[in-house]
Amino acid sequence: MTTAPAADEVTDEVAPAKPTRGKRFDLRERPELILVPAVFVVLVAAWEFLIPLLGIGDYVLPRPSRIVEALGQQLGNALFWQHLEVTVRESIIGFLIGVGTALVLGTAISQVSLVEKTLMPYIVAFQTVPKVALAPLFVVWFGFGITSKIVMAAVISFFPMLVNVIEGLRAADADRIQMLTVFGASKLQIFRMVRLPSAMPFIFAGLDIGIVFSILGAVVGEFIGAKEGLGYLLLQTNYNFDIAGMFAVLIVLSVLGLIAHFIIRFAQRKFAFWAEESRVIAA
Amino acid sequence: MSLRTTGRPDVDTASVPADEEKWINIASLNKVYQARRSAPTHALSDITFSVRRGEFISVVGPSGCGKTTLLKILAGIVKRSSGEVRIAGADVTGPLPQVGMVFQAATLLPWRTVLQNVMVPVEVQGLDKNRYRERARELLRMVGLAEFENSYPYELSGGMQQRAGICRALVHDPAVLLMDEPFGALDAMTREYMNVELLRIWAESGQTIVLVTHSIPEAVFLSDRVIVLSPRPGRIAEIIDIDLDRPRELSVMSSDRAGVYVDRIRRHFNASVID
Numbered sequence: 001m002t003t004a005p006a007a008d009e010v011t012d013e014v015a016p017a018k019p020t021r022g023k024r025f026d027l028r029e030r031p032e033l034i035l036v037p038a039v040f041v042v043l044v045a046a047w048e049f050l051i052p053l054l055g056i057g058d059y060v061l062p063r064p065s066r067i068v069e070a071l072g073q074q075l076g077n078a079l080f081w082q083h084l085e086v087t088v089r090e091s092i093i094g095f096l097i098g099v100g101t102a103l104v105l106g107t108a109i110s111q112v113s114l115v116e117k118t119l120m121p122y123i124v125a126f127q128t129v130p131k132v133a134l135a136p137l138f139v140v141w142f143g144f145g146i147t148s149k150i151v152m153a154a155v156i157s158f159f160p161m162l163v164n165v166i167e168g169l170r171a172a173d174a175d176r177i178q179m180l181t182v183f184g185a186s187k188l189q190i191f192r193m194v195r196l197p198s199a200m201p202f203i204f205a206g207l208d209i210g211i212v213f214s215i216l217g218a219v220v221g222e223f224i225g226a227k228e229g230l231g232y233l234l235l236q237t238n239y240n241f242d243i244a245g246m247f248a249v250l251i252v253l254s255v256l257g258l259i260a261h262f263i264i265r266f267a268q269r270k271f272a273f274w275a276e277e278s279r280v281i282a283a
Numbered sequence: 284m285s286l287r288t289t290g291r292p293d294v295d296t297a298s299v300p301a302d303e304e305k306w307i308n309i310a311s312l313n314k315v316y317q318a319r320r321s322a323p324t325h326a327l328s329d330i331t332f333s334v335r336r337g338e339f340i341s342v343v344g345p346s347g348c349g350k351t352t353l354l355k356i357l358a359g360i361v362k363r364s365s366g367e368v369r370i371a372g373a374d375v376t377g378p379l380p381q382v383g384m385v386f387q388a389a390t391l392l393p394w395r396t397v398l399q400n401v402m403v404p405v406e407v408q409g410l411d412k413n414r415y416r417e418r419a420r421e422l423l424r425m426v427g428l429a430e431f432e433n434s435y436p437y438e439l440s441g442g443m444q445q446r447a448g449i450c451r452a453l454v455h456d457p458a459v460l461l462m463d464e465p466f467g468a469l470d471a472m473t474r475e476y477m478n479v480e481l482l483r484i485w486a487e488s489g490q491t492i493v494l495v496t497h498s499i500p501e502a503v504f505l506s507d508r509v510i511v512l513s514p515r516p517g518r519i520a521e522i523i524d525i526d527l528d529r530p531r532e533l534s535v536m537s538s539d540r541a542g543v544y545v546d547r548i549r550r551h552f553n554a555s556v557i558d
Binding site for chain 1: 437455
């Protein structure tokens with residue numbers, strides 16, 4: 001990990017050039033910049049023109065143009081934005097609760113072996129429960145309102161975060177810990193100066209999975225019983241055979257997930273800039 | 284503020300008055316590793332020597348002779364089995380604030396800038412940051428890293444990282460500088476260059492240095508005295524005074540006198556394996 005970036009350089013001791021930021025796009029080096037949109041255009045075009053040719057009805061698989069139309073209708077509807085707001089709120093609150101709990105518990109588990117020994121069997125056991133299957137239970141316990149969805153989002157984002165926090169806090173390099181020990185660092189100082197920063201890439205991996213999972217949790221909760229939210233809207237469009245409308249909601253959900261993902265990635269580049277590639281542990 | 288060491292012998296607790304002649308004092312030191320299910324390993328046996336204040340000594344020996352163990356005992360991260368170990372009068376029972384250490388790998392923290400890395404001992408020991416920041420900058424200037432104080436370790440070459448590691452070990456003005464194979468990971472030419480650099484830094488800072496190394500020529504080139512350890516259990520085979528004029532340049536190594544020292548040390552290893 002700490003090997004020099006320029007081991008092949010010999011004696012002249014010239015500093016390696018600082019990596020230039022904002023490299024210019026060279027299409028010959030990055031063909032994907034053309035290929036990815038090209039594939040998209042081809043797929044959408046094929047979809048658009050094959051559907052009527054094959055005689056598939058819009059109530060089974062609507063054409064992209066219909067979906068765009070439906071999306072436009074939804075975006076122009078004030079009610080839609082209310083549904084969106086509810087789901088976003090459930091996801092964010094659930095995410096913060098789930099991830100916050102995981103952070104505290106994960107720290108305790110990784111640092112205090114008694115806590116680990118006591119709690120780990122329960123956590124492993126609970127981890128094997130398919131969390132989504134708990135949604136009906138939460139609706140019974142917490143009602144049709146926003147609470148049951150928040151609980152669902154929290155529970156489902158908790159585990160990937162917990163695993164990453166525990167793993168991350170254990171990932172600290174032994175040499176770095178020894179270095180701090182020699183200089184007289186206390187356990188708390190070692191935690192703050194080495195363990196926590198070492199865990200950052202893992203924590204961000206946990207946040208990344210957690211935020212996407214929390215949206216999933218909120219939507220699943222809304223499926224089971226709700227009067228508002230994008231999950232509810234999805235069911236509504238489904239009941240009405242408004243398949244294009246369903247696709248429109250799915251697109252909105254995907255965009256929501258993408259935005260969340262990019263916010264986390266942006267924060268990661270800012271706060272864990274030293275680790276380019278984070279190791280993701282799926283839970 | 285001057286880079287010249289004050290050695291900070293004032294920091295310690297249960298201590299005898301610091302003796303300049305026995306700045307480091309090791310008497311009848313033994314180290315036995317007690318493994319759980321196998322026979323105990325005798326790593327160091329009856330080690331006795333002392334180091335003058337401001338002296339540069341090297342410890343060489345075949346691998347497994349316990350020279351790194353000796354250094355870790357001085358650093359306070361390995362407990363001795365018996366004997367006495369004192370640094371600037373202070374009994375070594377744990378890491379002492381008056382010790383600085385340079386490691387095999389530079390072990391810089393990748394999330395800190397070079398200056399922030401150099402400041403680690405200051406932060407850890409709760410010293411006055413503003414005061415020591417100036418010293419840190421001065422040390423970085425001395426090793427030629429002044430323009431890199433705000434760079435991150437990955438932007439530095441291996442030799443530059445190790446120089447930053449040396450600054451870190453010196454920033455809190457320790458009484459003693461311990462070096463564990465500090466140049467082992469560098470290529471041969473960078474290594475020679477770093478040896479010259481180290482002598483220059485030492486000449487300016489005046490620290491007492493204990494260097495553990497695999498390289499006999501390196502030990503001869505740098506040291507006032509070389510302590511040769513025998514294979515396990517590590518005992519002192521010979522302590523050799525290196526009587527070469529200072530300041531030294533690399534060319535001194537092609538002199539006959541240097542060659543004689545190298546041969547004399549090497550002869551100890553003829554019967555054993557050197558790595």
